[in-house]
Amino acid sequence: MSVADIFSDEVVTHARVRDVELPYGAGTMALITLDNGFDHTKPSTFGPGGLTELNAALDAIAARDDLAAVGVTGKPFIFAVGADLNGVPLITGREQALEIARLGHDVFRRLGELTVPSFAFVNGAAMGGGVEVALHCAYRTISSGVPAVALPECFLGLVPGWGGTYLLPRLIGAEKALQVIIDNPLNQNKMLRGPQAHDLGIADAMFEPADFLEESLRWAARVLTGEVTVERAPVDTGAAWDEAIAQARWRVEGKLHGAAPAPLRALDLVAAAKDRTRDEGFAAENEALADLIMSDELRSGLYAFDLVQKRARRPAGAPDKALARPVTKVGVVGAGLMASQLGLLFARRLGVPVVLTDLDQERLDKGVAYVHAEVDKLLGKGRVSPDEAAKLKGLVTGSLTKDAFADADFVIEAVFEEMGVKQQVFAEVEAVVSPECLLATNTSSLSVSEMAAKLRHPERVVGFHFFNPVAVLPLLEIVRGEHTDDATLATAFATGKALKKSCVLVKDAPAFVVNRVLLRMLAEIVQTVEEGTPIDVAERAAAPLGLPMPPFVLMGLVGPAIALHVNETLHEAFPDRFPLSGKLAKLVAAGKPGVYRPAGGGEQSTLDPEAVEIFAGGTSPSTEEQVLTRALDALAQEIRIMLDEGVVAAPQDIDLCMILGAGWPFHLGGVTPYLDRTGVAERVTGSRFLDRGVASLP
Numbered sequence: 001m002s003v004a005d006i007f008s009d010e011v012v013t014h015a016r017v018r019d020v021e022l023p024y025g026a027g028t029m030a031l032i033t034l035d036n037g038f039d040h041t042k043p044s045t046f047g048p049g050g051l052t053e054l055n056a057a058l059d060a061i062a063a064r065d066d067l068a069a070v071g072v073t074g075k076p077f078i079f080a081v082g083a084d085l086n087g088v089p090l091i092t093g094r095e096q097a098l099e100i101a102r103l104g105h106d107v108f109r110r111l112g113e114l115t116v117p118s119f120a121f122v123n124g125a126a127m128g129g130g131v132e133v134a135l136h137c138a139y140r141t142i143s144s145g146v147p148a149v150a151l152p153e154c155f156l157g158l159v160p161g162w163g164g165t166y167l168l169p170r171l172i173g174a175e176k177a178l179q180v181i182i183d184n185p186l187n188q189n190k191m192l193r194g195p196q197a198h199d200l201g202i203a204d205a206m207f208e209p210a211d212f213l214e215e216s217l218r219w220a221a222r223v224l225t226g227e228v229t230v231e232r233a234p235v236d237t238g239a240a241w242d243e244a245i246a247q248a249r250w251r252v253e254g255k256l257h258g259a260a261p262a263p264l265r266a267l268d269l270v271a272a273a274k275d276r277t278r279d280e281g282f283a284a285e286n287e288a289l290a291d292l293i294m295s296d297e298l299r300s301g302l303y304a305f306d307l308v309q310k311r312a313r314r315p316a317g318a319p320d321k322a323l324a325r326p327v328t329k330v331g332v333v334g335a336g337l338m339a340s341q342l343g344l345l346f347a348r349r350l351g352v353p354v355v356l357t358d359l360d361q362e363r364l365d366k367g368v369a370y371v372h373a374e375v376d377k378l379l380g381k382g383r384v385s386p387d388e389a390a391k392l393k394g395l396v397t398g399s400l401t402k403d404a405f406a407d408a409d410f411v412i413e414a415v416f417e418e419m420g421v422k423q424q425v426f427a428e429v430e431a432v433v434s435p436e437c438l439l440a441t442n443t444s445s446l447s448v449s450e451m452a453a454k455l456r457h458p459e460r461v462v463g464f465h466f467f468n469p470v471a472v473l474p475l476l477e478i479v480r481g482e483h484t485d486d487a488t489l490a491t492a493f494a495t496g497k498a499l500k501k502s503c504v505l506v507k508d509a510p511a512f513v514v515n516r517v518l519l520r521m522l523a524e525i526v527q528t529v530e531e532g533t534p535i536d537v538a539e540r541a542a543a544p545l546g547l548p549m550p551p552f553v554l555m556g557l558v559g560p561a562i563a564l565h566v567n568e569t570l571h572e573a574f575p576d577r578f579p580l581s582g583k584l585a586k587l588v589a590a591g592k593p594g595v596y597r598p599a600g601g602g603e604q605s606t607l608d609p610e611a612v613e614i615f616a617g618g619t620s621p622s623t624e625e626q627v628l629t630r631a632l633d634a635l636a637q638e639i640r641i642m643l644d645e646g647v648v649a650a651p652q653d654i655d656l657c658m659i660l661g662a663g664w665p666f667h668l669g670g671v672t673p674y675l676d677r678t679g680v681a682e683r684v685t686g687s688r689f690l691d692r693g694v695a696s697l698p
Contacts (some may be wrong), residue, residue, distance in 0.1 A: 005098050006160040007087040011036050013050035013080065015057035020071070026221035027068025027120075032062045033075065040077035046129045047084035048103060055107045062114065068224055072133060073121040073213060079146075081627040082128020082153075083162075085302055098291035101286040104129065106540060109282065111136040117224065120383035121216040122194075122203060127152055131202075134161060135167040136555045137406035139223060139230060140202065141216040141263050145209035146194030151204065154263045155185035156301035157667050161289035166281030172201040173235045174270055175244035180246055181270065183261050186255055188200055188472075189666075203231050215479035237274040245271045256668045258548030260667035262292055294676055300669025304693060307656045307670065312502035315478075315493060316649035319486040325436060331411035332389075333425050335367025335398065338442065339414035344371045346410075349499045354396045354674040355404045363400040373397045406432050410495060412440040412464055417565050422451050430455050438491050440464035444562070444570040445511040448481035449560060458483040462492045465512060466501075467661045475661035476501035477512050502660050510573040515566050515663040516647075517671065518554070520638040521631045523567065523578055525551045528627045530583050532618025535595055535607060541627035545674075548663035553605075556594025560587050577638065586614050636675045641690075651689040 013036045020029045031338040032054070036044045061070055098385050111133065112120045120134035123680070127150045134140050142149070151160040151168070159165055160181055167536040169177035182199070184190040193329075198206040224226040235241075245267065252263045265288050273281050292298055332339050332347045335358040347354045357363040362395035366698040372393050379389040391517055393559075396402075405411050411433060413425050426439055436657055437463045441451055463479020476496045480489055489505075496503040506512045511519060530537050547554075555563050571579035587595070595612065596605040622630070639654055648654055655670025668674045672689035675681040681688050 080130030
C-alpha cells in the first residue's frame with residue numbers, strides 16, 4: 001500500500017498563495033496561508049497531500065524573480081498543529097514511515113533555503129509540525145493571543161522529526177529547547193502561550209491579535225529595508241550544552257525509568273545536534289521517526305490521545321443533555337482542604353455563588369480564607385484580572401447553617417468518609433433544599449445508593465468523585481446510584497463539563513474505577529512487602545511501568561489513613577482479593593505519613609526506620625520480577641471482573657480513568673492495551689481486552 005493510499009482520508013491543508021505589497025518600499029511578499037477549509041474546531045495538519053501542495057506552492061514561488069520575501073501564516077486562530085496522525089496506525093512497513101519522515105523534511109527545509117528571506121507569522125495555535133514550519137523560516141513573529149505553542153511528540157511516543165530537534169536547540173540553546181521538546185510533554189503535555197514562546201526566543205517579535213498580520217507585515221518590511229536588525233542571543237555549544245543534556249537525561253530517567261523510548265531518542269538527537277550539519281541532523285530525525293512510527297509505544301500514545309480527545313468528550317452512557325437542569329447556586333458541605341478546592345472550582349468555572357458550611361467558625365473561616373488566598377495566587381500569576389479576582393472572592397462565602405442552601409440547585413458534600421456521617425449530612429440538606437436540588441457526594445469508595453437510601457428523594461443523589469489536586473487532575477467519576485434518575489445524571493454531566501472535567505459514567509460499585517484498580521495493584525505489592533520483600537525492591541518492581549510515582553510514594557501522597565479506609569471498604573466487598581493489611585493499620589495507628597520521612601530543605605525523602613520496622617518480619621521475599629508479575633496479574637484479574645460487573649461500559653473507559661485520574665502514562669496507552677500487549681491479559685483471563693491491533697502493531 002502506498003503512502004497516498006494510507007492517507008486517502010486526509011483532510012488536505014491547502015497552501016493558498018497571494019501577493020502582498022509590503023510598506024516602506026520593501027517589495028512584494030508571496031504570502032502562503034495554511035488552511036484546510038474548516039473553522040478553528042478542525043485545525044490544519046500535514047499529511048502527504050498537504051505537504052505535496054505546499055511543495056507545489058514553493059515550486060511556483062521559487063520560479064519567480066520579482067519577490068522580496070515569502071511569508072507563511074495560518075487560518076483564523078490556527079497556524080498549524082502538526083502531522084496528520086490518522087493514517088499512522090495503518091503504516092505497516094518501515095520504508096513507508098521513512099517516506100513520510102523524508103517528505104516533511106524535503107518540503108519544510110525549502111523555506112529556509114529560498115533565495116529570499118522567509119517569515120513565519122504565527123497567528124494561532126502551533127504544535128508539532130506547525131512549530132517546525134516556523135523554525136525553518138528565517139524570521140518569526142507571534143501573536144500575544146496564541147494559546148498553545150508546543151512540540152508534543154514525546155507525549156505521544158514520537159520525536160519532533162521535521163527539523164525540531166536540530167533547529168530549535170540551535171536557535172534558543174539546548175536547555176530551553178529541551179524544556180519544549182521533553183520537559184513540557186512529560187509534564188502533562190504542557191503548552192506555551194504566545195508571550196512565553198516569545199520570551200524563550202522562539203519568535204523574534206510579538207504583536208497583539210487585533211492587527212497581528214498587519215503589524216507583522218510592517219515589521220517584516222522594516223527587516224527587509226534594514227531598519228530593524230534581528231538580534232538573537234548566541235547559543236553556547238560547549239559545556240552548557242552538555243550540562244543541559246546531562247540534566248535532562250537525569251530527569252527523564254528518573255521519571256520514566258526507561259519505560260518509553262521517545263524522550264531518550266529525542267534527547268540523543270538534541271545532544272548530537274551541536275556538532276551535526278543540517279543534512280546529518282535531518283537524516284537522523286528521519287531514522288528516529290521511522291523507528292518510532294513502527295513502535296507499539298506510538299500506537300499506544302495515539303490510542304490514549306484518541307480517548308482523551310474523543311471518548312472523553314462524548315461519555316458513554318451519558319443521558320440526553322436536554323434533561324439537564326440549570327445550576328445557579330452551589331452549596332458545599334464542609335470547609336476542609338477538599339471542600340475549599342471544590343468551592344473555588346465551582347465559583348471559577350460556573351461563575352455562580354458558592355456557600356461553604358461547617359459546624360465550626362474557625363474551620364469555616366479557614367476554608368473561605370484558603371479560597372481567597374488561591375484567588376490571590378491566580379491574580380499574582382496573571383491568570384485572572386483584579387476585577388475577576390474581586391468577583392471570585394465575593395462569590396465564595398461561608399455559613400454555619402445549612403439554611404444557606406435553601407435556594408441552591410447543586411449541593412456537594414466533602415465530609416469524613418463514614419456512611420453514617422454522610423447519610424446525616426444529606427438528611428439535613430434535604431430538609432432545607434428544593435425537591436429538584438441535586439445532591440452530590442465526593443466519596444472515594446462508599447456506596448452512593450446506600451447514602452441515598454433513607455432520603456425522600458433518593459433519585460437526586462449522584463456520585464461526583466474528583467481527584468486531588470482538584471484544579472489539576474481532569475477526571476470526574478460520575479456514579480449512578482440505584483435510584484439516580486436521568487435528569488440528575490444529565491445535570492451532573494453538564495456541570496462536570498462546565499467545570500472543564502472529563503466525565504466517565506461509573507456504576508455504584510466499591511471504590512468505583514481508579515481507586516479500585518490502584519488499590520488492587522497496591523494491595524498486591526504491599527502484600528509482597530509483608531511477606532518479606534524489602535520496600536525498595538517492591539518500589540523498583542513497578543518502575544518499568546513508568547508511573548508518576550512508586551507505590552509507597554503514592555501511598556504517602558494519598559495518605560495511609562485514606563488508603564486503609566479504601567482497603568477496608570474493598571475488603572468488605574471482596575475479601576478474597578483485597579486482604580486487610582494489618583501492617584498498614586499499624587502504620588496509621590503510629591501516626592506515620594507513610595514509609596518515607598517528609599523531605600525538607602531541598603533534601604530527598606528517605607525511608608523511615610520505624611515505618612520499615614512495622615512492615616518487617618516476613619520470611620518469603622520476592623524478586624522485582626516476581627513483584628511486577630503479581631501486580632500485573634492482579635490488575636488483569638480485577639479489570640476483567642470490573643468489566644463483567646458492568647462498572648463501566650468498555651475497557652476504554654477504564655483506560656480513560658487511569659490516564660486522567662491516576663497519571664497512567666500515555667506511552668502505555670492505558671492499562672488494558674498494556675496488559676494485552678504484554679500477554680498478561682490472555683494468560684490471566686483467557687482473552688485480550690481489546691481487539692488485536694488496537695494500541696499495538698497488528
